[in-house]
Amino acid sequence: MNEKQSLMTRIIVWFDPRWRSISFWGFIVNRITGLGLTLYLFMHLTMLGNLARGQEAYDGFIHFAHNPIFLVGEVLVVSAGIIHALNGIRIGLNSFGIGLRYQKVLYIGLTALAGIICLYFAYRMFTA
Amino acid sequence: MSKPSVIIIGAGFTGVATAYDLALRGFEVMVVERGEIASGTSGRTHGLLHSGGRYAVKDQESAIECIDENMILRKIAPQIIEPSGGLFVGLNDKDLAYAKPFVEGCLACHIPTEELTPAEALRLEPNLNPKLLVAYTVPDGTFDPIRLALAFAASARKYGAKFHTYTEVEQFIVDGQANVTGVKYWDRTNNVRGEYNADIVVNATGAWVGQMVEKVGAKVPILPTPGVMVAFGQRLAQRAINRLDVPGDGDIVLPQRRMMVVGTTSFEVSDLDYVPVIEEQIQEMLKRGSELLPGIAKAKQRGAYMATRPLIGSGNMGRSVARTFKCFDHKESDGIGGLVTITGGKATTLRQMAEKTADVVCQKLGINATCATKDLALVSYRDYYRQH
Amino acid sequence: MSEKWTVTFQVFRKKGGEAAHYDDFKIEVDPNEYVLDGVERVWAFHDRTVVFRHACHHSTCGACGMRVNGVEKLTCITPIRDVTSNGGVVKVEPLRNFPVVSDLAVDMGKFYTQMDDVGHNSVNSDFKEAIQSEFRPAGPESDKQEFMRLSDCIECGLCISACPVSASSPDYLGPAVLAGAQQHGIHGDEHLLRLVDCEDGVWRCHSAFECTAVCPSFVDPGWRIMDLRKQVVGERIKRLFGGSSNKNEAEVAK
Numbered sequence: 001m002n003e004k005q006s007l008m009t010r011i012i013v014w015f016d017p018r019w020r021s022i023s024f025w026g027f028i029v030n031r032i033t034g035l036g037l038t039l040y041l042f043m044h045l046t047m048l049g050n051l052a053r054g055q056e057a058y059d060g061f062i063h064f065a066h067n068p069i070f071l072v073g074e075v076l077v078v079s080a081g082i083i084h085a086l087n088g089i090r091i092g093l094n095s096f097g098i099g100l101r102y103q104k105v106l107y108i109g110l111t112a113l114a115g116i117i118c119l120y121f122a123y124r125m126f127t128a
Numbered sequence: 129m130s131k132p133s134v135i136i137i138g139a140g141f142t143g144v145a146t147a148y149d150l151a152l153r154g155f156e157v158m159v160v161e162r163g164e165i166a167s168g169t170s171g172r173t174h175g176l177l178h179s180g181g182r183y184a185v186k187d188q189e190s191a192i193e194c195i196d197e198n199m200i201l202r203k204i205a206p207q208i209i210e211p212s213g214g215l216f217v218g219l220n221d222k223d224l225a226y227a228k229p230f231v232e233g234c235l236a237c238h239i240p241t242e243e244l245t246p247a248e249a250l251r252l253e254p255n256l257n258p259k260l261l262v263a264y265t266v267p268d269g270t271f272d273p274i275r276l277a278l279a280f281a282a283s284a285r286k287y288g289a290k291f292h293t294y295t296e297v298e299q300f301i302v303d304g305q306a307n308v309t310g311v312k313y314w315d316r317t318n319n320v321r322g323e324y325n326a327d328i329v330v331n332a333t334g335a336w337v338g339q340m341v342e343k344v345g346a347k348v349p350i351l352p353t354p355g356v357m358v359a360f361g362q363r364l365a366q367r368a369i370n371r372l373d374v375p376g377d378g379d380i381v382l383p384q385r386r387m388m389v390v391g392t393t394s395f396e397v398s399d400l401d402y403v404p405v406i407e408e409q410i411q412e413m414l415k416r417g418s419e420l421l422p423g424i425a426k427a428k429q430r431g432a433y434m435a436t437r438p439l440i441g442s443g444n445m446g447r448s449v450a451r452t453f454k455c456f457d458h459k460e461s462d463g464i465g466g467l468v469t470i471t472g473g474k475a476t477t478l479r480q481m482a483e484k485t486a487d488v489v490c491q492k493l494g495i496n497a498t499c500a501t502k503d504l505a506l507v508s509y510r511d512y513y514r515q516h
Numbered sequence: 517m518s519e520k521w522t523v524t525f526q527v528f529r530k531k532g533g534e535a536a537h538y539d540d541f542k543i544e545v546d547p548n549e550y551v552l553d554g555v556e557r558v559w560a561f562h563d564r565t566v567v568f569r570h571a572c573h574h575s576t577c578g579a580c581g582m583r584v585n586g587v588e589k590l591t592c593i594t595p596i597r598d599v600t601s602n603g604g605v606v607k608v609e610p611l612r613n614f615p616v617v618s619d620l621a622v623d624m625g626k627f628y629t630q631m632d633d634v635g636h637n638s639v640n641s642d643f644k645e646a647i648q649s650e651f652r653p654a655g656p657e658s659d660k661q662e663f664m665r666l667s668d669c670i671e672c673g674l675c676i677s678a679c680p681v682s683a684s685s686p687d688y689l690g691p692a693v694l695a696g697a698q699q700h701g702i703h704g705d706e707h708l709l710r711l712v713d714c715e716d717g718v719w720r721c722h723s724a725f726e727c728t729a730v731c732p733s734f735v736d737p738g739w740r741i742m743d744l745r746k747q748v749v750g751e752r753i754k755r756l757f758g759g760s761s762n763k764n765e766a767e768v769a770k
Binding site for chain 3: 163165209316357433510
């Protein structure tokens, strides 16, 4: 174990998909969606904090949030949530030795399912 | 009184076993190896723990050495041996004619063997050629090449031996009276050069012994003889499968983990440091292997490589300690003191080679110490890498 | 007649305290030869200072593990034609997550010691197969027979090199060691239980499954780590209800 490597180098190894197998993508995807959801949580709480500042502050923010970029953001967040949850089910099962034989198949299947749900959500989001 | 010191050049089977024996006898041992443990010929053995059946007809002295050492190794190193046994399989009339001398030979060499009918043999090994005519059981086995060496090296380290790997001996240090007193080394890991001194130097470089002693103008009748090994990715038998015939090419098929290894051939070469694989020889192994186990023809090739055996050439030089290995005291053969060469032999007899070499070393230095390696179990091979 | 390719071997070099760099060697090879043969040629004919580990040349010793074009491989069974084409480059680097001794050789000390500590049996008779079908050897039924046999794990370290968690957590036991513990089995062994049931033991795995993907020897460490978790949880539950034969509990209690 190479302690001399910097912390940065060691963490980057977690996200470098080059030359890695498809199962590794499952690993990366859960880390990225997890970080994304955490970031969203902070933003969401900050936004809700606006409530404490009274009606106008909150309304002002809601008006600002009708910007299409927020819709894209919403789709991303919900997608991240769905992917993270479904992939997470696979990881949770695997962690206790269940479904290991089909680990790869499960990953591909659940990701495809997540993809379908996300597309449907995006469709509803942008055509409402 | 300080301990007598020895430098052993080469950490193949001969080197590590000799290091262990001498360390047990109270020597200060230093092993200098230009590669990793067993990275020369030793590592490349297919791993057959010989029962001696192969030599029982034409070379009974070797056969007895093999069966004796086979039993000893099973006792002292079970950590790296698959004790599953072996078969000698006869496929045609020529093979059948060999059966009688084979059985008599085994009897004469106390190698336990039992005749099997084809049906019995196929029950034990369903993948054998169904047209086999007869089979004989023998107590062959499979060992792990590098781990056998590591086990001896780890045991040597336990008794104080020091190992300097990736360190190449560039020249001998010779004093005014034509005695070798040490070696000039080159540490390849950091490009540092220096000297090591000792009371005696043992040249255990296997096929390279001739090249090594040339550095002091000495000679050794070594005939480096490479042969091919081909590994196939399916474990088609649980036991070593030998051809019931006089020793020849491609007549051993050995299970090694989830593979079968077929060997070998025999030819001469001048450059020892890299011997490229010859495609025709791979095909020969495929052909001969599938005669014994037809599944080999369909199995995927996993690896192929050349291994250079240290065969002793003819000539009356050297003290004959046994037919297959020889110890050369260079004081007698070349007038150079403090240098001894040990070469030849086969993996199965490594402990005995070391015993005989250590005897010569002790004799030369006037030291009274006997071998203690026969009954002592080797330490865990992993201890070689443990920080002491 | 054998084909001849011209391939550039880009070899990682590091001597002593010097900075690491790469040396290029343009060599002629037979594409059916193995990457290890190429490295050996570089040493034999071009640069005698190159340091690398090798022994058996047939995937049973585990010494020749290296990163080839970024992927962990056992170089003695990796044909050159599998990693490059005529005129291409083969980048050869030492394994990750091990201290580099020199050039392509790494220090296996801590790893081997840990394999001993978990009691992995180098010769054993239980032949649990790799669970994931793509990593199982295509063998006949006789493959599954019970014989005292050399363990699948050849202690090559490829799995540790490929594991992202081993990269970021130096104290993590790593896939090979945990797989070795699984092979040995907890069986109420208090010492082994303590060793693996901890932060840097069986719980630090994040299911990347890179270990199983690169293992050249059908060990499937990913599955074994999860199975070890089952063993650990089972053992803990048994203890909760006062059961289990504790082999060395008396010693530990002292």
